[in-house]
Amino acid sequence: MTSLLQILFMLLGVVKFVIFVHVIMSWLINFNILNLGQDLVRSIWYGLNRLLEPLYQPIRRILPDMGGLDLAPLVALLAVYAIEIILRNNIGLFY
Template sequence: MRAILDIVLLVLQIYIWLLIASAVLSWLVAFNVVNTRNQVVSTIGDFLYRITEPVLRPIRNAMPNLGGIDVSPVVLILLILLLENVIVRYIYPNVF
């Protein structure tokens, strides 16, 4: 059972890095640092959008409009870190 919890924690960490990569790529596209006409950039952007958007959309809908600032990745990262702490502190020690 601890192996399954280790895999869950690893997946949560990878998802945090995917959220960060998605946010950085969106900034780079917004400031015209990278061109989305490039096939590699477009493929990476599409992958990151498909992975992160289904989880971020409900958070964006629940939050008030803050203008052009999107803090939903930060909220999701904080929720994932909270979930990781709950797993490590309360579930992991009680599993044999």
């Protein structure tokens, strides 16, 4: 059972990393540091969007419209941290 929990924590860590990369990349694109005209940047950006859009879409439906501010990555990141906290606090139930 310990192995399954470690794999789950690893997957949650990967999700956190991907969300961080997506957020930082969106800032760099918006401030014209990265250009979507470059093939590598465009393919990474669209790949991250395709990965995270199923996670963000239900959150965006619940959140009110904030204009140009997208809080879905922040809510998703908080949800991942909450899942980690719940699992770590209840790890004794899995043994």
